[in-house]
Amino acid sequence: MITFLSYFTAILALVFIFQLMNIYQLASELKGENTGIANDRDNRSQGLGMLLFMPAFFIFLLTLIFIYKDKMLPQAASDVGKEADRLMNFNWVIIFIVFFITEALLFYFANRYKKGKDNSKAYYFPHQDKLELIWTIVPSIVLAVIIIYGLSLWGKMTGKPDKDAIVIQLYAKQFDFTARYSGHDNILGKTDYKLIDDATNPLGMDTTDAKGWDDIIVKGELHVPVNHQIDFKCNARDVMHGMYMPYFREQINCVPGITTDMHFIPTITTAQMRKDTHDTAFDYMLLCNRVCGAGHYNMQMKIVVDSPEEYYEWLAKQKTFRSNVAAK
Template sequence: MSFYPFSYFPTLASEHGATIDQLTVAIFSFITIVFIGWLVFFAYTLFRFRSGKSPKAQARNPRGRWVYGLAAGILVAELFIHYGLGAGVGASQLSAISPTADTLQVRVVAQQFAWNIHYPGADGIFGRTAPEFYNDQSNPVGIDPDDELGKDDIVTFKQLYLPVNKPVRIELTSKDVIHSFFLPEFRIKQDVIPGMEIPVTFVPTMTTEAFRKLKGSETRDFEIACAQLCGVTHYSMKGTVRVLEKGAFNAWLIEKAPTESDDDDDFWADDDF
């Protein structure tokens, strides 16, 4: 909050988010310099080639090598801003965490106009999924009913629950059109493309409780927004992220676990999913 542009950003609630904020300010600073440079150049050409000085239009090649040098310099600077900073530094931040035993794995299946959240359950392994099992009411993520690994899986609707200070890896896919998974407070934004599984990773650093205290609101939630115009009720494609303390998150997993699979219940009791 020391540098004033940062105070305009949403509350920061992830580990890598500060890097994204600094990058945003850096990119805007660079393009402001380029913008002012072009304005000065534009004003200069208006003056230099005014009609009083050049009564007849001329189409001669520019003289002097500095023009080519300047154009090449601007090209290099803009390529650096777009690809070096934007794609290189920015995009790499979104999937910087490699999946380890300590990483919570979640799948998010987007559809017009909802977010279906899929947890692997007690065994830590996702059941097989396939489009032929899609059922908007009973099986929104398309879990194969014959796959034993899917029996303990947990599916939620528009509600993503996460433990605080734990790396999470979310595999994103879509049933229909291109959506964009946007978690403003966690500085995550990634297009969701049918036929592809695209991972995003981050570490939430603030619980929902702390966020509500900060905002002075009992009901405020971290938001999931769709950031890609995806159809007629795109505006309603919202969800919430609840970030809980580890113990409360484990209790939530137990509460949500399908009741048939009683065998593995102890797994969740050791406080280390």
């Protein structure tokens, strides 16, 4: 009912404005004025209207930002996530500075250089080397700073991981994710696509490679310890998938035929985030953000950030690849 009333009120407002414009036009015609040609009064009213609209527009924009600031990015829950937020905020500062200066000048010029009774015009010049130099060099410097900052952060996400980082393979296919833990040796066993069997060997693991015997394969739920670096090795079987973890500010493509790497340190456990968000049902999620087919919308995996004790307790309960093969 509220939605209907909102739409109805909006329609009535539009009809009112339309009728008001018709009345204004009829009144002008009765006075013998040509409504198709702007006169001095029109120019003054338009210029004044721009000046009055400028603060109203800025106040409206800032109000929306204040109201919806909590609806933007969720709380960052990783080391690189916090730095990614700093990079984002740095970009916003630059954007807002440029936006408010240019928009203020736009509204001011609309009034300052309106056509007056003396028929004066603003000075027009087609070219000036000094201005061209300024608005080429200044944006170039700003963009260079942003790019270097971004590349530095990207290097932290995809560069060489810590020696004690836990190695986990994330294997994507239509339409699910599978995680493979590297076991006690922290080394993933070899795989070959020719060995893939959805019933017995979905990742195509080489059973002759002893380094893979202690690997642990899980589906549906991924567990990681807090405050310990996780090194993800990402692969895809069929098409390109996107490995997207919004709370950790991590995203990288899973591409068939190659391995892509990224790593981060989770900093907030699932239990703590549930307290912070006042949401007892909260879960971190791994999502696919590439349109990979008809079931793309359902391609996700729950991520549980445990305390170290909880993580190793959970890991000890999982069956290794060797024990699974022996059972079959």
